Amino acid sequence: MTVASDLLPIPALLRQRGIALGGPLTVLEETTSTNDEAKRAAKVGAPHGATWISESQTAGRGRQGRQWISPRGENVLLSVLARIPCPPPRLPLLSLVAGLASRDAIARAAPEADVRVKWPNDVVIDGRKVSGVLVEAQFAASHVESLVIGVGMNVHTRVFPEAIANLATSVALHTAALPDRAALVVDLLEGLARDLPLVAAHGLGPVHERLVAVDALRGRRVCSDPSGTFGIADGIDIEGRLLVRDEHGNVQRYVAGEIHLVSGIL
Numbered sequence: 001m002t003v004a005s006d007l008l009p010i011p012a013l014l015r016q017r018g019i020a021l022g023g024p025l026t027v028l029e030e031t032t033s034t035n036d037e038a039k040r041a042a043k044v045g046a047p048h049g050a051t052w053i054s055e056s057q058t059a060g061r062g063r064q065g066r067q068w069i070s071p072r073g074e075n076v077l078l079s080v081l082a083r084i085p086c087p088p089p090r091l092p093l094l095s096l097v098a099g100l101a102s103r104d105a106i107a108r109a110a111p112e113a114d115v116r117v118k119w120p121n122d123v124v125i126d127g128r129k130v131s132g133v134l135v136e137a138q139f140a141a142s143h144v145e146s147l148v149i150g151v152g153m154n155v156h157t158r159v160f161p162e163a164i165a166n167l168a169t170s171v172a173l174h175t176a177a178l179p180d181r182a183a184l185v186v187d188l189l190e191g192l193a194r195d196l197p198l199v200a201a202h203g204l205g206p207v208h209e210r211l212v213a214v215d216a217l218r219g220r221r222v223c224s225d226p227s228g229t230f231g232i233a234d235g236i237d238i239e240g241r242l243l244v245r246d247e248h249g250n251v252q253r254y255v256a257g258e259i260h261l262v263s264g265i266l
């Protein structure tokens with residue numbers, strides 16, 4: 001099967017705009033997971049910036065062992081291999097910054113939509129998920145040898161399975177014209193190329209202001225695991241932790257995996 005022609009302009013657009021990620025680009029009809037492709041290739045020396053896009057995944061995955069399901073040919077399923085120095089404590093920041101890059105690409109494609117980053121790794125429109133990020137690091141001894149940044153974006157899908165119908169959305173549901181997948185990919189890679197090395201080297205500082213401006217959780221009621229304490233989300237600090245104000249006005253700081261929203265949708 002040939003790959004959809006709307007993806008073919010990607011290499012030329014990347015060259016034209018001088019984007020440092022996105023090549024060599026492999027576009028597949030099917031794979032288990034684009035993150036698997038990138039991880040396999042990393043082991044045999046694939047270069048920084050190598051990128052895989054697939055029209056479908058048989059074992060697409062998200063964080064915490066969840067599945068990532070996407071109908072064939074409708075969306076963006078992408079993984080990029082990054083070989084940048086990153087101290088292990090900064091790894092959680094990369095999900096946030098990749099989410100921000102995905103958010104900015106989607107906001108450009110759907111300028112009327114209120115596109116936000118939902119800490120720690122989702123992108124939402126009106127509280128419904130439009131994109132998710134899965135960062136996987138490969139270690140040599142105790143240092144990070146390579147990083148795989150996996151991004152799934154719902155682009156053309158208009159109807160979702162019943163179980164997630166209230167939780168998911170797509171770019172197409174917020175645009176008059178059919179969104180351009182190549183433009184979304186190129187904008188995403190541009191954001192990643194600019195911000196990933198900055199954040200890996202300096203922490204969240206260079207993007208913090210942009211991130212807090214599009215924080216989806218601020219003011220929302222959340223619950224911490226495993227204590228079950230309720231509070232109101234009160235921003236993201238410079239270390240990438242979610243601030244939660246409890247009923248007594250005390251602020252706790254949480255790292256990813258310790259917090260969930262009280263109601264599924266925002």
Ligand SMILES: O=C(O)CCCC[C@@H]1SC[C@@H]2NC(=O)N[C@@H]21
Pocket residue numbers: 032033034035036057059060061062063064066068076077078079121122131132133134150151152153
């Ligand atoms: O929301 C999440 O928990 C993260 C979802 C990440 C999905 C993308 S799709 C491309 C890449 N390949 C995968 O198997 N997962 C990521």
